[in-house]
Amino acid sequence: MLYSKIPLAQTVIQLCKAKNIQHIVISPGSRNAPLTIGFTNDPYFTCYSIVDERCAGFFALGIAQQIESPVALVCTSGSALLNYYPAISEAFYSNIPLVVLSADRPRYLVGIGDGQTINQKDVFANHILFSANLRLNFEHAPKNLNESEPAIIRSIENKLERMLGVKQELDEENETKINTAINRAVLSNGPVHINIPFEEPLYETTETPIANPKVIDVEVKKKKIDDFFIQECYDDWNSYPKKMILVGANKPDQVEQKILDELAKDTSVIVLTETTSNIHNKQFFNSIDKLIAPLTEEEFKDLQPDILVTFGGLIVSKKIKGFLRKFQPKHHWHIDKKSANDTFFCLDKHIEATPNQFFNSLLPRLTHFVKSDYSSYWNEIRAKRKEKHKEYVENIPFSDFKVFDIVINNLPEQLVLQLGNSSAIRYSQLFDLNKNIPVFCNRGTSGIDGSTSTAIGCSKAHKKPTVLITGDLSFFYDSNALWNNYIPNNFRIIIINNQGGGIFRILPGHKDNKKFDTYFETTHKLSAKHLCKMYELDYVSASNEKQLKTLLKTFFNESDQPRVLEIFTPRTINDQVLLDYFKFIK
Structure with a gap:
């Protein structure tokens, strides 16, 4: 098996392999040759060649969306990297893990007018979970480096090298950054960026691996929902006759069916879903705009919930967003382990759990359903809407x-x-x-x-x-x-x-x-x-x-x-x- 002769390239590839990143989407280039050589010569990896980096980014996102684990993107230096940005921002807001591996010029060639060079450090700063800017080991640089390098940069590099002391410390620093980046992608489900400077020659290979990086395992911390917090939720839940559950973008089979069936039985609860919610029950309202668009002002007040519970990704329906911003619930709880958007400007609880964890803690405490006609009333309206919908489409x-x-x-x-x-x-x-x-x-x-x-x-x-x-x-x-x-x-x-x-x-x-x-x-x-x-x-x-x-x-x-x-x-x-x-x- 062939390896790049550059130790840093070997380090990146070995750590991707150790962390089970199998799918590698590569856009052709020269500066990324050390990575391309390593990935394509190892049968563990499934490699794809996509010329257009913007398309490559979304292609990788589509794979990661389905396998629910990180996919790596590999590109050359310069503007190639910027073409990933639309896919990076989508991954950031959709919680999809991507690992961007961008090749870069060494620092002494950045900002002096060298070709295919931009400032790649932290380029995705506002839409990335972690940026790892690796450092080149100058032992492998050309002999005339100090002559061609601007004096001020050379001075800084010499100081940094003296501060780090030895090559081992520099390797450990890079390994820690790579481990941290990939672990964040896994744990927090989102994009990370690892920027990797490479010095020429770029195409030299060896049959002997040089690098032996340390693997830092992902630490999964299980957080239990506080019993006092659940009791507080239970008290509110049991006090109000109008509860609305609104589900945004959600992966299939993420919520246990027994939970959905239990919620469907509660006449004080209506569940609104979207096309991308991927949850189903005959009692749920799966066409929100069809339900609420024709409502009068008085009907809007009847629909206004006391408690709004949301989970899943972003909401498509502008009509439901407009309704809940005007007719705000007394309480808005959002269930998500990572973050909570105050979409309706009335968020008062971020429940840091999965929907399964929360409802499996809450529902067993309910000894009875609050007496209410909230669900039955709106089910009658929904039935009428369906008949009108059918009649309209036929004509x-x-x-x-x-x-x-x-x-x-x-x-x-x-x-x-x-x-x-x-x-x-x-x-x-x-x-x-x-x-x-x-x-x-x-x-x-x-x-x-x-x-x-x-x-x-x-x-x-x-x-x-x-x-x-x-x-x-x-x-x-x-x-x-x-x-x-x-x-x-x-x-x-x-x-x-x-x-x-x-x-x-x-x-x-x-x-x-x-x-x-x-x-x-x-x-x-x-x-x-x-x-x-x-x-x-x-x-x-x-x-x-x-x-x-x-x-x-x-x-x-x-x-x-x-x-x-x-x-x-x-x-x-x-x-x-x-x-x-x-x-x-x-």
Whole structure:
């Protein structure tokens, strides 16, 4: 087996291996050659080559999202590193572990006009759990280093070397930083950055490992919920007749079914879920906007909870956020081991636990349910909304709304669903999805920039077929995602092409003028057909209901290539169909 001759590269690779980081997403470059040589020559690692670093970042995020453990990203020095930033920020807010390994120039070459060089130290400072800036061992630098190095930098380096004393101390410092970074990614589920300076020559190899780094194990501290705290929660819970549980983005099978069933029995509790919540019960309210959008002021007051309990990631529904900010609960508790967002400006308890830990401590104490008609009343309203929804969908013209109804009702069970941001995730909120289909969406930052790359990463990590439903702008924005040699044949993309950012048409303001079309809706005449030909993907398209239903009968069947279905909808009616929907179901 071949190793890089550079000890620091060996140290990084050995510690990644020791901490079970198996998936390595590499973007080609020269300065990162020592890492590339080490990772690709060790059969333990599964390596991927993705040219575009922005796509590489989201591809890695899609894998990490599914395997729920860190994935490493490897890039060369300079602006390459900055292209990871969208994926890094998404991982930061979605609690997904990524380990960024960036190659760098030695310090004496930074800031003097050397090529492919930027200030890489702490470059992700506001969106990273930990930054490890490693130090080069100058024993391995060229002999003329002191002659070419600026005097002031040389002086600082000499002082630091004298302060550290010996090479062993420098190695220990680097090893500690690497261990700390990876441990933080594992423990806190988020991105970390390890910046690694390399001195030329970069391509020399050896068959003998030189480095033998110390492995610092991850320390998992189990924190028990204080009994007094649970009693306090119990007293409040037992005192109020209106409790609302709102679940944001949540991984499948994270909450025990017995807990969900127990909550469903309590008539003083209503549970509101989103498409990305991945929890199911017939009593739960899984289309929030359908429930609350038509409410009057008096009905809003009836819905206002005494206690609001939230868990999971960020909330998609703007309507529920607006409602709970105006009609605030007396108490808002958020359950999360890591942090709590004061989304509704009334947070008074951060319950540092998992939902399972909290409810398994609280629910057994309940000897009876508080007498209430809170759940039954809103269940009656929900039933009426469902009937109106069904009636409306049967009579609308071919449009984005109609397309989502047809597509969602024709999804096979054995798949993983990825949703693009903006219109795709918001339309999906209005429909009942099959409870056996896990749903994911990049809702940490809610950007359109990496949905396709994330879905492809997911498809590579998951045994089930992956289907991405996305809008046209999101698809074209991330079209380099298809520049990827790892797309499984069972991967499917469904593009709803309404020739622009149609979601902007439902917002207040003037539309159907040149400025709106250009700067807000961003109208276009693009099609995915030629991209699919270039990247060798099967392509089909539909522009009416009959074509769509016919194509969906075979679209998910086994194939020799990944498939794309592009659905063209009429640009100028989609907004009115959606706005009329909320009037109709009222």
